[in-house]
Amino acid sequence: MKIPTTLKHKPVVVSENYEQVDGRYAGSSDAKGLSLGLAQWNDRGKVDISAKVWRYTGEKWSRQSEELPLHRVLDLSILICRTMAHFREAYKYQDLYDPQEPIIDRVGLQGDAMTVAVCTDNDKIKEDIKLFSQALSDDDELIGERLRALSRILKDMGY
Incomplete structure (x- = not known):
């Protein structure tokens, strides 16, 4: 079409x-x-x-239909990657994150940093994070295939 x-x-x-x-x-x-x-x-x-x-x-x-500035598309990619990295180690925490330190990372961008954190304002976070983790695991092959393709392209571009 x-x-x-x-x-x-x-x-x-x-x-x-x-x-x-x-x-x-x-x-x-x-x-x-x-x-x-x-x-x-x-x-x-x-x-x-x-x-x-x-x-x-x-x-x-x-x-x-959604339209996004290119930097937001890349920011979403950064958010996805940092989230995936967190969930690879999340098994170490009883609730899949540290409630005392819900910030996963601060990624430096344009003189400040984009905060990546577990949403502790979600009153069902304990349930939702488990569902999220399972869905992320279920989609690991789909996402991994795209990340490998992106990695190859970025390396070819010199990044």
């Missing part, structure tokens, strides 16, 4: 077969494509690039 080019987000680089590789939803995903392009929020004289997940309801392009 072709990603629309007449909407506010202007695709430049696309993956129009994303529904075939969308993790556990592959083959039946409503996420039909990914694109990198000119952001829909651009003002005159100011151009931002964004990443977009294009969702299709079967009848029309969905308003639930």
Whole structure:
């Protein structure tokens, strides 16, 4: 299915077969494509690039399609990686984290640091963290395959 080019987000680089590789939803995903392009929020004289997940309801392009600035996509990747690293060692804690020190990491970015922490404001955190850990474990092969691909690409780019 072709990603629309007449909407506010202007695709430049696309993956129009994303529904075939969308993790556990592959083959039946409503996420039909990914694109990198000119952001829909651009003002005159100011151009931002964004990443977009294009969702299709079967009848029309969905308003639930997401558009993110590229740095946020990378920030989410950092969050995923630090979370996965935490859960590899989480078995050491009775509740899969240290309630006295819920901060997992502080990742230095732009003169400050992005805090990665267990959400202790969640009143069901003890139950939810166990469910999260199990789901992360169940998806280990899917996520690991993507991280290995990303690692290879980053190494090829000199990172």
